[in-house]
Amino acid sequence: xxxxxxxxxxxxxxxxxxxxxxxxxxxxxxxxxxxxxxxxxxxxxxxxxxxxxxxxxxxxxxxxxxxxxxxxxxxxxxxxxxxxxxxxxxxxxxxxxxxxxxxxxxxxxxxxxxxxxxxxxxxxxxxxxxxxxxxxxxxxxxxxxxxxxxxxxxxxxxxxxxxxxxxxxxxxxxxxxxxxxxxxxxxxxxxxxxxxxxxxxxxxxxxxxxxxxxxxxxxxxxxxxxxxxxxxxxxxxxxxxxxxxxxxxxxxxxxxxxxxxxxxxxxxxxxxxxxxxxxxxxxxxxxxxxxxxxxxxxxxxxxxxxxxxxxxxxxxxxxxxxxxxxxxxxxxxxxxxxxxxxxxxxxxxxxxxxxxxxxxxxxxxxxxxxxxxxxxxxxxxxxxxxxxxxxxxxxxxxxxxxxxxxxxxxxxxxxxxxxxxxxxxxxxxxxxxxxxxxxxxxxxxxxxxxxxxxxxxxxxxxxxxxxxxxxxxxxxxxxxxxxxxxxxxxxxxxxxxxxxxxxxxxxxxxxxxxxxxxxxxxxxxxxxxxxxxxxxxxxxxxxxxxxxxxxxxxxxxxxxxxxxxxxxxxxxxxxxxxxxxxxxxxxxxxxxxxxxxxxxxxxxxxxxxxxxxxxxxxxxxxxxxxxxxxxxxxxxxxxxxxxxxxxxxxxxxxxxxxxxxxxxxxxxxxxxxxxxxxxxxxxxxxxxxxxxxxxxxxxxxxxxxxxxxxxxxxxxxxxxxxxxxxxxxxxxxxxxxxxxxxxxxxxxxxxxxxxxxxxxxxxxxxxxxxxxxxxxxxxxxxxxxxxxxxxxxxxxxxxxxxxxxxxxxxxxxxxxxx
Numbered sequence: 001x002x003x004x005x006x007x008x009x010x011x012x013x014x015x016x017x018x019x020x021x022x023x024x025x026x027x028x029x030x031x032x033x034x035x036x037x038x039x040x041x042x043x044x045x046x047x048x049x050x051x052x053x054x055x056x057x058x059x060x061x062x063x064x065x066x067x068x069x070x071x072x073x074x075x076x077x078x079x080x081x082x083x084x085x086x087x088x089x090x091x092x093x094x095x096x097x098x099x100x101x102x103x104x105x106x107x108x109x110x111x112x113x114x115x116x117x118x119x120x121x122x123x124x125x126x127x128x129x130x131x132x133x134x135x136x137x138x139x140x141x142x143x144x145x146x147x148x149x150x151x152x153x154x155x156x157x158x159x160x161x162x163x164x165x166x167x168x169x170x171x172x173x174x175x176x177x178x179x180x181x182x183x184x185x186x187x188x189x190x191x192x193x194x195x196x197x198x199x200x201x202x203x204x205x206x207x208x209x210x211x212x213x214x215x216x217x218x219x220x221x222x223x224x225x226x227x228x229x230x231x232x233x234x235x236x237x238x239x240x241x242x243x244x245x246x247x248x249x250x251x252x253x254x255x256x257x258x259x260x261x262x263x264x265x266x267x268x269x270x271x272x273x274x275x276x277x278x279x280x281x282x283x284x285x286x287x288x289x290x291x292x293x294x295x296x297x298x299x300x301x302x303x304x305x306x307x308x309x310x311x312x313x314x315x316x317x318x319x320x321x322x323x324x325x326x327x328x329x330x331x332x333x334x335x336x337x338x339x340x341x342x343x344x345x346x347x348x349x350x351x352x353x354x355x356x357x358x359x360x361x362x363x364x365x366x367x368x369x370x371x372x373x374x375x376x377x378x379x380x381x382x383x384x385x386x387x388x389x390x391x392x393x394x395x396x397x398x399x400x401x402x403x404x405x406x407x408x409x410x411x412x413x414x415x416x417x418x419x420x421x422x423x424x425x426x427x428x429x430x431x432x433x434x435x436x437x438x439x440x441x442x443x444x445x446x447x448x449x450x451x452x453x454x455x456x457x458x459x460x461x462x463x464x465x466x467x468x469x470x471x472x473x474x475x476x477x478x479x480x481x482x483x484x485x486x487x488x489x490x491x492x493x494x495x496x497x498x499x500x501x502x503x504x505x506x507x508x509x510x511x512x513x514x515x516x517x518x519x520x521x522x523x524x525x526x527x528x529x530x531x532x533x534x535x536x537x538x539x540x541x542x543x544x545x546x547x548x549x550x551x552x553x554x555x556x557x558x559x560x561x562x563x564x565x566x567x568x569x570x571x572x573x574x575x576x577x578x579x580x581x582x583x584x585x586x587x588x589x590x591x592x593x594x595x596x597x598x599x600x601x602x603x604x605x606x607x608x609x610x611x612x613x614x615x616x617x618x619x620x621x622x623x624x625x626x627x628x629x630x631x632x633x634x635x636x637x638x639x640x641x642x643x644x645x646x647x648x649x650x651x652x653x654x655x656x657x658x659x660x661x662x663x664x665x666x667x668x669x670x671x672x673x674x675x676x677x678x679x680x681x682x683x684x685x686x687x688x689x690x691x692x693x694x695x696x697x698x699x700x701x702x703x704x705x706x707x708x709x710x711x712x713x714x715x716x717x718x719x720x721x722x723x724x725x726x727x728x729x730x731x732x733x734x735x736x737x738x739x740x741x742x743x744x745x746x747x748x749x750x751x752x753x754x755x756x757x758x759x760x761x762x763x764x765x766x767x768x769x770x771x772x773x774x775x776x777x778x779x780x781x782x783x784x785x786x787x788x789x790x791x792x793x794x795x796x797x798x799x800x801x802x803x804x805x806x807x808x809x810x811x812x813x814x815x816x817x818x
Contacts, residue, residue, distance in 0.1 A: 005108050005128065008086055012052040013040035014115075014122040016078060021191035022053045022085045023178040024106040033099045039121040041102055044089050052110060052124055054084030055188055069196035070189065074115045078122050083196035086110045086128065106178075109195065131174035131200040138173040138201045141208060145180060148211045152218060174200030177207045184210060261289050264305050272314035277469040281308050296409060304406060307413060308467060312426045316475065317385045319427070321352040326382035333378040334371055335512045339762070340364075340499055344379060351383075351477075358456030363435065363480040363493075366501030367620075367737075369551020372481035373431055375501070379479065380429035388423045390415050393434035398444025401453065403466035413466040416453060416473065427475040435492070436482035447489045454478055454495045502736040503550025503624070505767050506543055506743070512552060513539050513559065521560045525567045531580060532566055534559075537587040545597035548744060550624070550737060558594060565593045608715055612707035614786070616699030617720035617741055617750070618691065619734030624741030626718065627691070629684055629699050631707040636679030644684035647692025653722065654682050657701040660727050660779060661708065668783065670708045680704070695732040697723035698751070701779055702786050717786050718742045719751040719776075727779035731755035736763055739771055751776050751785050 015037055017030065032038050044051040057072045057079050071082050090103040109129040116123045146167060163183060170176045181194045181203075190210065197203040268281045284301050291298040326348050330341045343362075350357060364372040373389060380387035395401075403414035412418070420426060438447045452458045453473060461470040480496060482488060488496075504512065518534050542562075547554040566583055573580070591597065616627040640658060642651055658680065665672050682700065684691055698721045706713045720738050722730040731753045732738075739760075742750050748770070752760060754777040760768065776782050 005086075007048065008050050008108075008128065009048070010127070011116055011123050011125050012050055012086065013043045014052050014054070014078060014080070014124045015040050015044075016080050016122075017053055017055045019055075019188065021055050021186075021188060021195055022087060022104070022106050023182040023191075023195060024085055024108055025175060025178055026085075026106040026182040027090070028104065030102045030104055031095075031099050032102055036119075036121050038100055041089060041092060041100070043121055045092065049089045050107070051087055051089055051104070052084055052112070052126055053087050053104070053106070054080035054082075054112070055192060056080055067193065069193045074112060074124070078115060078118060080112075081192050081196070082112045083129070083192070084110060084112065084126075085195070086126075129198060131172075138204065139171070141201065141204050142171065142173060142176050145176060145204060145208050145211060148208070148215055149180060152211070152215050172200075173204050177204040180211065181207050184214065186210065261285060264288075264302075264309070267309045268305070271309050271311075273308065274313065274469070274472075277308065277313070277467070277471075280469050281305055300406060300409065300411070304466070307417075307421070310421050311417060311467070311471070312420055312424055315425050316427045317425045319355075319383050319385060321348060321383060323349060323352070329382045330378055333374060333381075335515060336504065336508045336764070337371075337375075337501065338764075340375070340501060343499055344375070348379070348382065358474065360497040361454050361478045361480060361495055362499055363482060363496035364499050364501045365436075365482050365485055367503055367550035368483060369549065369553035370501045370503060371552070372501055373433060376429060376431040376479045376481070379477070383429065383477070385477070386423050386425055386428040387431070388419050388428050389431040389433050390419055391433045392446070393437040394439060395446050396439035396441045396443060398446050398449045399465070401446050401449035403464040405465045406468070411466055413464050414449075416462070417464050417467060417471065420476075426472070427477070429477045429479065432478065432480040434482065435480045436484055436487045438489075447492050450492060451495065454480075454492070503740055504552065505740055505764070506540075507766050509543050509552065509555060510536070510539055513543070513555060517552065517556050517559055521556065521563050525560070525563045527563065527567055527570070530582065531570060532563065532583050532585065534562075534585045535587070538562075538585045538590040541587040541590050542594070544744075545591075545599055546594055548599050550740070562590055562593045609712035610715060611710060611712050612703055613713055613715070614699040614701075614703035614706070615713070615715055615718045615747070616696050617718050617738035618693060618695065619732075619737050624734065624737035624739070626741055626745045626747075627684060627696065627699065629682065629696065629703045631700075631703040632681045632683075633674070633678045633707050634681065635677065638676045639679045641679065641681045642683075643681070644686075645690040646684060647690065649692050649694050650684075650696055653694065653697040654700050656725055657697050657704060657723055660723055660725055661701055661704045663725070664727060664779065665708070667780070668705050668709055670705070674708055680707070694722045694730075695720045695734075695738075697721060698729055698776075698779065698782050702782060705783060706787070711787055713786050716747055717749045717751065718745075718747045719782055719786065721751070721753040721756075721776070721782075723779060729753045729776050729778060729782065731759075733759075735759040736767075739763065739767060739773075743767070743770060748772055749774065749785070751782055753777070 015030070015032075020028075020030075022028070032041060040051065057070070069083065072079050073082055074080060085106045086108045087104040087106045090105055092103070093101045095101055109131075110126045111129055113125040113127060116125050149164070149167065163179070167176065167179055170179065177194065177200060181191060184207075186194070194203055194206050194210075197206060265282065265285050268278060268285065271278075273281065284305055288298060288301045288305070291301070323345065327341070327345060330344060334341070347359060347362065350359060364375055366372060376389070377387050399414065401414045401416065403417060404411040413421075416430075419430065420428075432450070435450075438450075440447065452462060456474065459473040459476075462473045463470055485493065485498065514534075514536075518539075519529065522529060522532055542555060542558050546558050549555070562585060566585070569583075570580060612631040612633075614629045614631075616629055618625045618627045640654065642654055646654070661668070661670070662672075662675050665675070682703070684696075698719050701723050702713060702719060705711075718738075721732055724730065735752065735756055736759075739750060742748075749772045751774050754775045757775055760773055774781075774785050776785070
């Protein structure tokens with residue numbers, strides 16, 4: 001057949017193939033059922049019996065289009081691979097099922113140049129791809145392929161002996177590659193890659209790689225089978241010996257598992273349980289003796305006894321209280337928080353003087369990242385006790401607290417008992433984390449189950465459903481933390497002493513970053529202060545331009561980002577053999593490493609006066625925020641439209657503010673007809689964020705007065721407080737967070753309700769001296785502060801702000817850019 005290759009025409013009928021790639025020198029039957037394919041075979045037989053064979057490109061192989069060998073240029077439905085095989089039709093035979101069996105033999109590799117016709121059968125123009133002569137390297141590779149092929153046959157690969165004899169005499173690299181590849185059972189994509197490789201040596205090298213892969217696969221299967229067989233034999237032998245041992249024990253009159261039960265009894269007596277618990281455990285141990293040791297009930301009973309033994313009934317941590325040591329630890333771990341530290345020291349002092357006193361349950365409430373959990377850890381370290389935390393976020397099942405009843409295999413104690421077993425002592429400091437995120441459903445209310453845990457009058461006889469005997473929790477120091485109070489059930493909140501952990505000012509953040517965060521992050525990243533130092537300007541830039549939060553988590557992440565990039569720089573220099581040098585992180589370098597700034601000082605333009613825009617202060621779960629309440633008037637009938645995802649409280653505040661302003665229209669020199677012939681639209685950006693709370697009333701009223709009187713509102717004055725129908729200003733909460741939010745925005749003047757004087761007086765002096773607070777009791781007082789009286793007053797305020805900032809800088813107090 002090969003002698004007629006030079007007689008092959010430039011255009012041949014195309015026979016597309018499914019699920020097979022035909023190689024030269026390959027003889028195999030092809031079953032044809034489509035009419036168009038049958039006409040192509042008939043055309044080949046009528047002429048010179050040459051036909052072009054190529055495999056369809058299937059959908060699952062489209063991901064391999066990047067490979068040159070898998071290129072397809074012909075359009076559907078004739079989208080076959082460009083490289084195929086010229087074959088001769090040896091004979092054809094009709095089958096009873098209507099198909100035609102065509103016996104073909106591959107002759108030569110060829111490439112499609114184009115599709116000449118598609119009807120009544122496809123014809124392609126093509127060119128033959130002839131192999132080059134092999135080299136000495138090819139001969140060595142041929143020997144290696146033959147050796148690998150001989151190795152794979154004993155492992156179960158079905159290869160014809162005739163083929164092995166034929167291959168033994170083959171010396172041509174290309175022909176050997178074709179013969180071996182056609183008998184390896186390759187996938188379509190792998191076989192096509194081999195066929196389309198033009199260099200015969202490279203083609204044989206690919207076949208050699210695939211052959212090695214097949215050999216490794218068969219070796220792995222063989223090893224796995226032998227290992228499974230050995231394990232099966234070992235398991236059967238162990239089972240046989242176990243049955244023999246059981247029979248011998250039965251003949252000797254010994255009960256199965258008697259030694260184990262005696263060991264359990266001995267551990268029960270040594271565990272130091274209460275008399276009630278010891279009686280229950282011994283009772284269960286006697287029941288276990290009479291049970292079949294392989295039964296599920298015996299497994300349940302054995303597990304119960306092991307839990308009871310592992311619970312720390314008498315193990316306690318020795319507590320030695322030294323007040324000066326406790327104060328030193330609190331100061332080491334936390335900067336600022338003086339009032340909170342004083343309350344903790346009072347708590348510890350009472351514990352020292354009266355260890356048996358059933359003290360209150362301290363609950364730290366504040367935004368994320370302000371150090372609530374770490375305060376609990378510091379208390380444990382100061383007292384010399386172990387610290388554990390239980391995350392209650394998303395807990396909905398009462399059994400998580402009280403445990404499951406012993407009625408099924410998966411039963412276990414509640415989290416309190418589990419934690420005590422893990423920590424190994426009955427008097428740890430236990431932090432109940434995220435207590436405000438408890439849920440409830442049909443499985444019970446875990447918040448109600450916590451009432452017994454946290455009540456000093458009840459927790460000395462806490463009853464867990466699993467252990468079914470009272471356990472004394474009174475020696476545990478319970479602490480709790482939460483982000484917000486309103487989601488804590490009232491009954492549970494009544495048992496807690498709330499300690500508010502507010503956000504940090506810029507000065508506090510700067511000191512905390514310098515004293516705690518930077519040394520910790522540098523150490524975590526494998527560096528030291530001799531290699532990396534942060535300048536104050538860089539720290540201030542990160543605080544003001546990249547983080548606007550009450551806590552410190554985002555700040556620590558950004559400091560860690562800078563440190564990681566420097567660690568990479570130092571590590572790459574080490575590999576290059578360069579000496580390590582001190583890197584000082586400046587503000588410019590910090591900006592280059594962190595990218596574009598996220599926050600800008602001109603987010604809120606305090607010098608631009610606007611009509612119908614009131615500047616309010618809001619308290620959120622993450623701290624304080626600035627709210628710009630916008631009011632716009634349009635011709636209409638007095639309809640009020642509220643947008644910005646306002647909650648019910650803010651909607652009622654808007655209605656109340658509108659009624660109040662309308663009743664005082666004459667006082668504010670507002671035309672009363674405007675309320676009936678103008679529609680009012682109140683919007684609070686950003687519209688995608690839900691907002692609610694009782695502190696936006698006077699800010700809404702200021703925006704309404706400005707819109708109706710067409711007077712500009714000073715944007716460097718922020719107000720907060722609720723308003724009544726008669727114009728009285730009511731007190732609010734979150735004073736510290738709101739004042740810090742104003743300072744972050746560059747606002748130096750804030751209107752607070754008169755009754756919040758006490759809350760403002762509790763703020764640190766470093767905060768109070770930077771803010772000009774005007775205490776107001778009526779809406780008229782607010783209007784006087786928010787509406788400018790003239791341009792001169794505006795310029796005076798600007799100059800005064802600049803002087804205040806310069807004064808603070810001279811006093812080494814960092815300022816927030818306005």
